Amino acid sequence: MTIHKEGYTSIAIAALVIFIANALVHYFIPDNALVVWTVYVLSFLLFVTVLQFFRSPRRRVVTDDNLILCPADGKVVVIEETEETEYFNDKRIQVSIFMSPINVHINRNPVSGVVSFFRYHAGKYLVAWHPKSSTLNERTTIAVRTNHGKEVLFRQIAGALARRIVWYVEEGVTVKQGEEFGFIKFGSRVDVFLPLDAKVDVKIGDLVSGGLTVLGRFE
Structure with missing residues (x-):
């Protein structure tokens, strides 16, 4: 291992x-x-x-610019149309993945492209499934502009036990789909915000694997 x-x-x-x-x-x-x-x-x-x-299993990621891969292992707990107010300031499809302490906690880029936005926010440590954890907890927000011009935003969110978020990206860098962009210690959540015209390939309750499961695809 x-x-x-x-x-x-x-x-x-x-x-x-x-x-x-x-x-x-x-x-x-x-x-x-x-x-x-x-x-x-x-x-x-x-x-x-x-x-x-802290295990780090080897994974063979197949990249595809038309696909959006899951950024983390865990369980899909939210799929809904919502207003993203930090960067896009418009409606997006939010897909949230809850990572329990037994999941692999490596975070992987869902798409390839250039990091167009990055922010770190210190915050509270509400339980990861709390409705306000996305805006009140310690978190990072990362947006990537893909090679065909569309943007995907994803957010690392600390939970009640996860009190350290680690990230390896910054604004302006080029990232590759499936490669690590961060790590969250001891249970947490990742939110992904997709364009409204994206097709979601998962459903609530699905168990997903970072870099392997197809979260959705661009139409």
């Missing part, structure tokens, strides 16, 4: 905390086998959980 670079520090801290906890238990209550082995088992499960959260 390959570990994502964003996990190195968190894994090291988890290993240190687990080592100290186990050393203290072994030192102070060495004769209580039940407690000692309970701590050992819980420590092992905690470490495996942290490891799996």
